[in-house]
Amino acid sequence: MQKYISEQNLNTLIDTLIAAGTRVVAPRMSAGIPLYEPLDSSAEMATDLLPRRSAKEAFFPVCEEIMSYEKEGQQIKLTDVDPARFPETVLVGVRPCDAAAIPVLDAVFSWDYKDEFFLERRRKTTVIGLACTTSDDACFCTAVGLSPVESRGSDLFLTPLEGGGYACETWSEKGEALITSNSALFSDLNGAAPMPLAAPQVDKIELNKVKAWLDEHFEDPLWDGIAVRCVGCGACAFVCPACHCFDIVDEGTEKAGKRRKSWDACGFWKFTHHASGHNPRDLQPKRYRNRIMHKFKYYDDKFGQTLCTGCGRCVRICPVGIDIAQIIEDISRKD
Amino acid sequence: MSTQPIDTSIYTTITAAIRTEASRLFTAGEIVAIVGYAAARRKGAAQPIIITDAAAAETLVFTESCVNNLAVYLTKAKKEIPKNGKIGIIVKGCDLKALVGLMGESQLKREDLYLIGIPCAGVLASTAQPATELTTETIASKCCECDAHLPLGCDFVPSIAFPPGPQLESRYSAEIARLEALTPAERWAYWKEQFAKCIKCYACRQVCPFCFCEQCLCDRNKPQMVDTTPRPAGNTAWHIVRAMHLAGRCAGCAECERVCPMDIPLNLLNRKMAKELKELFDYEAGFEVNDTGPLTMFTEKDDQSFIK
Numbered sequence: 001m002q003k004y005i006s007e008q009n010l011n012t013l014i015d016t017l018i019a020a021g022t023r024v025v026a027p028r029m030s031a032g033i034p035l036y037e038p039l040d041s042s043a044e045m046a047t048d049l050l051p052r053r054s055a056k057e058a059f060f061p062v063c064e065e066i067m068s069y070e071k072e073g074q075q076i077k078l079t080d081v082d083p084a085r086f087p088e089t090v091l092v093g094v095r096p097c098d099a100a101a102i103p104v105l106d107a108v109f110s111w112d113y114k115d116e117f118f119l120e121r122r123r124k125t126t127v128i129g130l131a132c133t134t135s136d137d138a139c140f141c142t143a144v145g146l147s148p149v150e151s152r153g154s155d156l157f158l159t160p161l162e163g164g165g166y167a168c169e170t171w172s173e174k175g176e177a178l179i180t181s182n183s184a185l186f187s188d189l190n191g192a193a194p195m196p197l198a199a200p201q202v203d204k205i206e207l208n209k210v211k212a213w214l215d216e217h218f219e220d221p222l223w224d225g226i227a228v229r230c231v232g233c234g235a236c237a238f239v240c241p242a243c244h245c246f247d248i249v250d251e252g253t254e255k256a257g258k259r260r261k262s263w264d265a266c267g268f269w270k271f272t273h274h275a276s277g278h279n280p281r282d283l284q285p286k287r288y289r290n291r292i293m294h295k296f297k298y299y300d301d302k303f304g305q306t307l308c309t310g311c312g313r314c315v316r317i318c319p320v321g322i323d324i325a326q327i328i329e330d331i332s333r334k335d
Numbered sequence: 336m337s338t339q340p341i342d343t344s345i346y347t348t349i350t351a352a353i354r355t356e357a358s359r360l361f362t363a364g365e366i367v368a369i370v371g372y373a374a375a376r377r378k379g380a381a382q383p384i385i386i387t388d389a390a391a392a393e394t395l396v397f398t399e400s401c402v403n404n405l406a407v408y409l410t411k412a413k414k415e416i417p418k419n420g421k422i423g424i425i426v427k428g429c430d431l432k433a434l435v436g437l438m439g440e441s442q443l444k445r446e447d448l449y450l451i452g453i454p455c456a457g458v459l460a461s462t463a464q465p466a467t468e469l470t471t472e473t474i475a476s477k478c479c480e481c482d483a484h485l486p487l488g489c490d491f492v493p494s495i496a497f498p499p500g501p502q503l504e505s506r507y508s509a510e511i512a513r514l515e516a517l518t519p520a521e522r523w524a525y526w527k528e529q530f531a532k533c534i535k536c537y538a539c540r541q542v543c544p545f546c547f548c549e550q551c552l553c554d555r556n557k558p559q560m561v562d563t564t565p566r567p568a569g570n571t572a573w574h575i576v577r578a579m580h581l582a583g584r585c586a587g588c589a590e591c592e593r594v595c596p597m598d599i600p601l602n603l604l605n606r607k608m609a610k611e612l613k614e615l616f617d618y619e620a621g622f623e624v625n626d627t628g629p630l631t632m633f634t635e636k637d638d639q640s641f642i643k
Binding site for chain 1: 375376377378380381382383384385403407408413414415416464466528529531532534535536537538540541542554559562563564565566568569590593594596597598
């Protein structure tokens with residue numbers, strides 16, 4: 001189903017949803033940086049800004065409580081967090097690279113263990129993607145087989161039109177339901193042409209060749225060459241829409257506290273540090289190798305797709321300028 | 336004040352000079368490696384590189400995108416860099432102050448290093464795209480109060496006549512003055528909002544030349560001194576630990592602030608501590624190796640007014 005919605009009506013839709021108690025998450029400025037955050041009103045929405053972190057946190061928060069404990073004498077009381085209390089959510093203005101990462105996360109969080117925290121938020125969220133009309137030279141969605149109009153992961157997909165408003169395409173029952181229950185805000189397409197789309201200046205990379213090389217080169221001088229500069233922070237993984245590692249810790253006192261889950265990153269020295277003191281990934285190139293292997297081989301081995309959507313965030317924020325697009329392109333050219 | 340361009344034409348000459356010198360050093364067998372900068376894929380971008388032979392000397396560059404403080408690669412925290420001979424390193428004045436600090440803390444020996452100093456007119460702010468022209472707007476804040484355009488005590492510095500540059504307005508002192516004028520409650524509210532942005536990626540720690548602890552206190556869990564989750568308690572504790580541990584040591588390279596993906600103005604904390612150190616101990620980071628840091632030495636002249 002293809003419909004038209006004006007900017008004003010989109011704002012009305014957002015404000016109506018907020019008034020009805022739905023959590024509406026969209027790009028907005030937050031203490032000086034753009035982030036996907038719950039809106040108080042449609043006026044806060046800033047879709048022209050690429051949020052500094054991806055949309056994954058709508059399902060997989062930076063940090064969340066998963067249980068709490070209290071101890072009195074010999075009695076220990078454990079209280080689970082009830083995922084049923086997670087709010088109905090509409091995620092608006094999601095970049096195609098962020099939306100495309102959602103099915104990638106679905107596969108992991110519903111694989112051998114069903115992560116109810118992720119899955120319940122996922123069930124309760126409708127994703128409204130938005131085509132990109134601007135890009136920079138860190139963007140490389142086109143290199144990994146996606147595009148500025150990729151609708152994968154979106155329930156509804158908006159394409160900005162010449163003269164204002166959006167073409168709104170339905171990609172799921174959730175998306176259809178949102179249109180049906182707000183049908184007065186949508187009308188038939190008026191024949192306006194889409195705005196010129198973003199055109200990332202990166203050629204498509206043959207990911208099957210990347211994977212074939214990685215299959216055979218766990219040990220290779222390449223890793224030392226590219227990762228010697230890596231300083232071992234977690235910035236790339238934390239801004240990535242597809243990275244999904246987390247740590248679980250208990251915080252509090254002996255008497256009472258909470259068990260929390262928070263983002264973790266394979267770039268950290270501590271990530272694979274064993275209780276024995278041994279660390280199988282003792283040097284940074286081994287950790288950086290894992291980043292590339294997981295994205296372009298291990299994940300592909302398990303789920304038949306790539307763990308990278310070319311958003312370019314890691315390229316933009318890497319403290320030492322490590323450029324994953326360059327790395328996979330170089331690998332794709334190897335014999 | 337209107338935006339004015341900053342002349343970076345000297346960087347072309349500097350690039351040529353460091354390539355020639357690097358090539359000479361390898362050919363003469365004086366060094367085993369050089370830590371420098373090379374061009375990266377994105378237009379105008381540069382990234383750190385470690386080269387080990389004369390042939391690679393041609394990859395070295397110096398531009399306004401050469402923002403990193405490469406001193407971090409020489410610390411014991413970076414085990415990946417072979418330290419089996421004399422190492423050359425490209426240093427701006429601010430970077431050199433960090434190396435000098437590391438020498439003062441017995442982390443590096445001067446005789447193990449070959450210092451290639453850069454006469455520096457400034458580098459780009461982290462908010463600027465790499466291909467941006469260097470102007471009074473796009474220049475990094477640290478460069479606006481730089482007193483180290485020409486590093487001293489290096490083994491090699493390209494001889495360059497600095498073109499006259501525009502007057503730069505200090506940003507940190509203005510912001511520190513603004514924060515100092517707030518009430519403690521307002522100031523606390525400001526920092527609470529800033530620390531709330533922290534996602535504990537530890538980029539600030541990993542790029543800091545002075546964060547060379549082989550196991551950071553924050554990575555220890557027996558006992559767990561600092562909460563690891565990105566929440567108010569652990570975030571605040573981490574940033575206070577960081578600021579305090581750097582007081583009297585931080586050389587002002589502002590790498591922590593540059594790399595923060597959440598734009599937390601971390602260097603404000605460092606500048607404020609530096610200001611206190613200057614007032615209390617007449618100490619500031621410089622080019623002279625000093626093995627008695629202001630907070631590691633007691634003298635009878637030390638301020639004791641805090642004892643009440």
